[in-house]
Amino acid sequence: MRRRAILGYGAAGVGAVALMLFVGWWQVDGPGGPEPVGQRPVALTEMDFRLTDHEGNAVGPETLIGRPTMAFFGFTYCPDVCPTTLSDISEWLDDLGDEAEEMNVVFITVDPERDTVETMAEYVGYFHPAIRGWTGPEEQIARVADSFRATYERVPTESGDYTMNHSASVFLFAASGRFVTMIDYHEPREFAVPKIRRALEEEMEGAT
Amino acid sequence: MKKYILTSTLAALLTLGGLSVPALAGPEDVVVEHAWSRASIGMNRPGAAYMTIRNTGDEPVTLIGLATPLAMMPEIHETKTNAEGVSSMSPAGEIAIAPGESVALEPGGLHAMLMRLQELMTEGDTFPLTLLFDDGGEVTVEVPILGIAARGPED
Numbered sequence: 163m164r165r166r167a168i169l170g171y172g173a174a175g176v177g178a179v180a181l182m183l184f185v186g187w188w189q190v191d192g193p194g195g196p197e198p199v200g201q202r203p204v205a206l207t208e209m210d211f212r213l214t215d216h217e218g219n220a221v222g223p224e225t226l227i228g229r230p231t232m233a234f235f236g237f238t239y240c241p242d243v244c245p246t247t248l249s250d251i252s253e254w255l256d257d258l259g260d261e262a263e264e265m266n267v268v269f270i271t272v273d274p275e276r277d278t279v280e281t282m283a284e285y286v287g288y289f290h291p292a293i294r295g296w297t298g299p300e301e302q303i304a305r306v307a308d309s310f311r312a313t314y315e316r317v318p319t320e321s322g323d324y325t326m327n328h329s330a331s332v333f334l335f336a337a338s339g340r341f342v343t344m345i346d347y348h349e350p351r352e353f354a355v356p357k358i359r360r361a362l363e364e365e366m367e368g369a370t
Numbered sequence: 371m372k373k374y375i376l377t378s379t380l381a382a383l384l385t386l387g388g389l390s391v392p393a394l395a396g397p398e399d400v401v402v403e404h405a406w407s408r409a410s411i412g413m414n415r416p417g418a419a420y421m422t423i424r425n426t427g428d429e430p431v432t433l434i435g436l437a438t439p440l441a442m443m444p445e446i447h448e449t450k451t452n453a454e455g456v457s458s459m460s461p462a463g464e465i466a467i468a469p470g471e472s473v474a475l476e477p478g479g480l481h482a483m484l485m486r487l488q489e490l491m492t493e494g495d496t497f498p499l500t501l502l503f504d505d506g507g508e509v510t511v512e513v514p515i516l517g518i519a520a521r522g523p524e525d
């Protein structure tokens with residue numbers, strides 16, 4: 163009888179340790195983990211830039227305040243990473259269903275030379291209808307990237323063209339404009355969708 | 371059997387000529403699966419194709435290049451994402467595949483980069499892509515062209 167009780171505590175102990183390990187992983191490396199300090203974007207309310215969306219509307223950080231936001235950088239001449247990110251996002255939005263309708267989803271080009279308003283309009287048309295495409299003058303793009311702590315670089319290719327190296331993470335902001343978290347490229351959907359929900363839930367808290 | 375004889379004969383000839391070469395791996399040992407690509411928007415943008423290349427033979431094989439009538443400059447590329455989350459792409463060079471091993475060309479990693487398209491990549495079509503190996507072997511696959519938002523071979 164006594165022995166069984168000890169065994170019982172033993173099993174509970176193993177369970178508790180496993181739970182602690184899991185919680186530790188979740189908070190350190192998992193979806194609950196903090197972002198590295200110094201690389202976090204500033205709040206949208208602290209940003210200042212003027213761009214044009216794919217329908218020709220003037221847009222800026224204030225366009226995004228009031229709804230949670232998912233934003234990322236790319237360019238339409240990107241053969242691998244960008245279409246993959248856009249289709250990943252389209253899939254996450256499908257998973258979220260109605261919840262996604264309350265979000266801003268913005269694809270900001272780092273290649274304004276080739277990505278005109280018309281080009282952006284055609285490109286985003288192939289993906290989820292919630293995705294907006296933003297472009298603008300080079301110096302405004304530089305300002306946005308700077309506020310996001312994102313980087314990009316023009317690199318010549320052997321074919322005589324150029325390609326762009328760029329930050330491939332997806333940034334999430336609450337409706338208040340506060341930065342919530344980011345989704346790294348290659349992060350599995352099991353992590354991405356809960357992170358998006360975190361940004362969405364923060365809005366609920368603010369609303370009540 | 372036929373391949374074995376051919377290889378032995380070649381090896382014998384080369385040995386007679388004073389050259390020491392590794393045994394040749396024929397293209398019949400290379401199996402390409404799950405090939406797919408995305409439709410292009412116009413012809414100014416590069417395309418990308420993905421697949422799994424399996425070496426079912428007993429000897430290593432080395433992929434050294436690509437050829438296709440679809441693009442003037444097809445090349446194996448690799449996308450890398452660094453600790454800061456910045457993605458970049460560069461030529462992957464030669465790719466050795468050990469016996470029994472396979473190499474996956476998939477989004478965000480290795481891809482067949484199709485530079486200077488000669489034709490539009492239209493959803494529903496296919497195009498031939500030839501893999502060139504260091505022993506002179508070639509394997510040609512028909513790559514299906516899926517939608518622009520495709521995520522994998524089953525889309």
Ligand SMILES: [Cu+2]
Nearest residue numbers: 241447459483
């Ligand atoms: Cu490439």
